[in-house]
Amino acid sequence: MAKVICIATPLYAPQIGGPATHVALLEHELPKEEFELRIVKFSDVLRLPKALRHIVYFFSVLHHAKDADFVYALDPVSVGLPALLAARVRGKKMLLRVGGDYAWEQGTQRFGVEETLDEFVTHRQSSRSVRLLQWVQNFVARRAALVIAPSEYLSGIIRTWGVHQKNIRVVYSQPELSAAHISRSEARKKLNIHEDEELVLSAGRLVPWKGYEGLIDAVALVRQERAARLYIAGDGPYRAAVEAHINKQNAAEYVTLLGQLPQQELALWIAAADMFVLNTRYEGLSHVLLEAFAVGTPVITTPVGGNHELVEDGSTGLLVRYNDIPLLASAILRLFKNRDMAIALAGRAHESLEKFSPERAIGQLRSIFLS
Numbered sequence: 580m581a582k583v584i585c586i587a588t589p590l591y592a593p594q595i596g597g598p599a600t601h602v603a604l605l606e607h608e609l610p611k612e613e614f615e616l617r618i619v620k621f622s623d624v625l626r627l628p629k630a631l632r633h634i635v636y637f638f639s640v641l642h643h644a645k646d647a648d649f650v651y652a653l654d655p656v657s658v659g660l661p662a663l664l665a666a667r668v669r670g671k672k673m674l675l676r677v678g679g680d681y682a683w684e685q686g687t688q689r690f691g692v693e694e695t696l697d698e699f700v701t702h703r704q705s706s707r708s709v710r711l712l713q714w715v716q717n718f719v720a721r722r723a724a725l726v727i728a729p730s731e732y733l734s735g736i737i738r739t740w741g742v743h744q745k746n747i748r749v750v751y752s753q754p755e756l757s758a759a760h761i762s763r764s765e766a767r768k769k770l771n772i773h774e775d776e777e778l779v780l781s782a783g784r785l786v787p788w789k790g791y792e793g794l795i796d797a798v799a800l801v802r803q804e805r806a807a808r809l810y811i812a813g814d815g816p817y818r819a820a821v822e823a824h825i826n827k828q829n830a831a832e833y834v835t836l837l838g839q840l841p842q843q844e845l846a847l848w849i850a851a852a853d854m855f856v857l858n859t860r861y862e863g864l865s866h867v868l869l870e871a872f873a874v875g876t877p878v879i880t881t882p883v884g885g886n887h888e889l890v891e892d893g894s895t896g897l898l899v900r901y902n903d904i905p906l907l908a909s910a911i912l913r914l915f916k917n918r919d920m921a922i923a924l925a926g927r928a929h930e931s932l933e934k935f936s937p938e939r940a941i942g943q944l945r946s947i948f949l950s
Contacts, residue, residue: 581615582948585647585671587640587662589654591620595839597678597729597752598653600866604753608941614948617643621658637661644669649724649948655716656681663719674947675723677737678752679863682712687787688816696861696884700739717741725947730864730885748947751888752864753940760875766851777807777915780852780876782845782867783859785815790858790881792824793902795834797858800908802833805915812848814839850874854914854921860901862886868896869935872928877921879910895928 590599605616619640624632640662644650650673652662659675666673683699686692686709692699704710717740720726726742728734729752737747767774779798783789791811798809811821811834818836825834840848845867849855855871857880862868864885871878872889878896880886890896897910914921933939 581611581613583615583617583647584948585617585619585640585644585650587619587621587636587650587652587658589621589657591618591622594622595842597863597866598676601653601676601678601752604937604940605944608937609945609948613945617647619643619658619662633657633661637665640665641668644671647671649674651676652719652723654678654681655719656712659719660715663722672724673722674725674727675720676727676729677720677733678729679733679861680736681716682709683861684786685709685712696736700736727944727947730888732885732888733863748943750940750943750947751935752866753935753937760873761847761850763851763853763876766847769847770851772851777805778852779807779809779854779856779911780812780848781809781856781858782812782840782849783857783865785811785813785817785821787817787820788859788861789817790860790902791817791821793904793907794856794858795821795824795828795830797904797907797911798833799828799830800904801911801915804912807833807911807915809834810837810848810852811835812837812840812845846870846874849876852876854879854911856907856911857881857886858899858901858907859883859886865889869932872925872932875925875929877914877924878928879907879914889931890928894924895931896924 588598588602590596592599592603621636624636627635644665649671650662650666652659652673653676655675655677663673680696683696690706690709720737720740720742726737726747728737728747728749731749734747734749738744781794798807801807825831849871855876855878859881860883862884868878868889879899880890881901882898883901890898892898899906899910
């Protein structure tokens, strides 16, 4: 008889984000004869007033969990708290997947937090709203039967919340990687980009910690020697700030915001780029870096968070301190000037993808769910 899993998710396709990708993986890859999935989408209640939506969502999880074997929540706050309460009412265990520190992300976007995540988890926060979010995520995580982390780095962050190591499992998150390899020339033909254009690409949510302003300034330095252009794919609450910086630096001539792209189109842009650059001060485990590995584009990123688990400096990519604009410009120039090195970095990065295979992730999750 199939195990019934009630999955509480904050995002669901066609929405874009880690939880949506994770649910899609489970739906497509978990053996249907072993598991029946009941998906409870937070997007279904977003039309409601803020206080009411969590109450309605609680009752929705409560309903779908009635004859489930356990509840599986995909964030510790927006769906995690109502899912935990519903699981307790039903007498079910709850598993929790943590894709990032919710309190830090919200604090950075909404409440003026400027610390890195590593600093944030060691200091008492002055904002009552941030402390409340910390309390909620810690409360939910400590009461989950098991917490699943998408990287060793985030496993360490979760331990600072008071969760014991024995209650944490690391299952590397698995993005939907491009199935077919496409060459740089083919990708450029499809996108109508000239073969000789020097193209730097970045992608991700437009949020403060992604360092887009610093990347724009680094490309400005590069343009003292090369006619490079920067394209940024993605959207988010920080878009107006990025646009303002482009205008302030008179960078519209060489910086283009592409907006949110479908996964296959984003893969085309990554394949067309001379390099993929992620100037970030926080990553749990970057799906877009893995996408660059998959399509064979060399990467430059920062030695923060889960990036250490993906990129070995000088072997599978280049690591540069966050927002070190001269060093970032130097690394970009290095890849432009040494195409052989860029190709070698991309090749070794592609070979490293084995440990991030869907088969490996599903095998680990299946074992966890069955036990």
